[in-house]
Amino acid sequence: MTHATVLISGASVAGPALAYFLHRDGYDVTVVERAPDLRDSGYAVDFRGAAFDVLDDLGILAEVRRHETKMRGTSLVDEAGTETGMLPAEAFAGELEVPKRELTRILHRITTHDVEYVFNDSISALTQHDSGVAVEFERGAPRTFDLVIGADGVYSKVRQLAFGPHADAVRHLGLSGAGFSTANYLGLDRSGVLQHAPDTAIYAFSASDADRLTVSLSFATPTPALDRCGREEQERALRTAFAGRGWEAPRLLDAMSEADDFYFSSACQVHLDRWSQGRVALLGDAGYCAAPTSGMGTSQALIGARTLARHLAGANGDHTTAFAAYEAELRPYVAENQATGVEGAAMFGGGGR
Known part of the structure; x- marks a missing residue:
């Protein structure tokens, strides 16, 4: 039996988390990351609410807790x-709260033996067909996947290629x-x-x-x-x-x-009328960034990853139904976080929008 293939762009938090859940559900997953190796940048990430359930589902909650910064x-x-x-x-x-490098390292470790990671490369072109997405890379040979997921941040290359210019989605x-x-x-x-x-x-x-x-x-x-x-x-x-x-x-x-x-x-925040176009969908900051001032970026990424994976698993291969259900479920949560992000920006000197 041939498993459905998924390409995820971005190896920070949302991408590897989604990779874990998709592999568990039987998908063949590839993660492409433009950085030459795991990123060691980013100071700290924090978790709130339902994100703890996702960490537990990933099997890493206890390990993540051991890296707590214990801020006072x-x-x-x-x-x-x-x-x-x-x-x-x-x-x-x-x-x-934990150092971001520790979370990234843990997510990579629990997926590296089951997921193909391609570092030091990036998607350069996407062409959708009825049966898949033809993907061209800056360095690697072209490949075709059943689905492509952009988990590559505010200035997502996947979003730019499949949805349009950054200026149409990014709000300062x-x-x-x-x-x-x-x-x-x-x-x-x-x-x-x-x-x-x-x-x-x-x-x-x-x-x-x-x-x-x-x-x-x-x-x-x-x-x-x-x-x-x-x-x-x-x-x-x-x-x-x-x-x-x-x-x-x-x-x-x-x-x-x-x-x-x-x-x-x-x-910045990312606002889109839709989070999917055909066989391409967006996850985390790429699709609905709430801004660092929301304090919800990491939690939103993890919750989004599990939500997307759950709907793909429950749709029996119908990605159109899965993407629509994922968006319908998550949008109210994202809207709350984006409102918080605007308020937080004002606290730090921003004008907000």
Whole structure:
């Protein structure tokens, strides 16, 4: 018996989770990832609500818990550094927080013997036929799959090829910023500190590595255009935005320029009328990103993966029915998370939309 073949683009969280469930249901799964290896980036991910049921279904809940950062909370301070309030750990860390690299590593380990992983490659073209999807790759030979799933992030290549330009789906929430790490000179111990003004915010915390301080500098921006600029221009925009700011701003700006893990991104959401086109469907941030400011990205990815797999398994090979049921079930949950993402962006200096 020939099993149905599925290509998943993206080897972060949503892709490998879906791969696990699809393989369990009898599919032959291939995961393609443009990075040369597992990504070691990303500071921490958190889990809330039904995501715990998915971790349990994956058989990894106990292992994930062993990597808990055990954050204690976040102090709110003014520009003089005086504490003005306190946010509970759940505000940023959810019900459980772990370093993202650990979750990615675990998901890869539980799938690597049953799923084909192709690193250092990316989809370059998709052509749908009645019986499958012809896929061209940047490096590998062309192949045909029964289904293709885009789990490749906000700027999804699968979405771009099958649904249209990024501009048609990506909505900027009026907020951009940089992340990096430096020495923990603030002496934070599994805790964070947040200082925000109307158009800027500084968030610093120390979690799993007591010697390192993870820093986020965010500021209001009219468009996500800076995402496509080089680091020099991004740093210049940050220095302009934080010019004259007190507290630790000058020192953190200097640390930013010395950081070897500098990362810049904008808070965006993905909104589409449909999450599938023929034999191609979208999962996680690629189809319905709620923005990092929602605190729900990882939970949404895991819940989406299991929901999609469950409907595919229950549709007896009818992908059209499965995709429609997956979307109908998940959309209300996504809408709530996206509303939270807009509110969170405003808290960190964004205008929201």
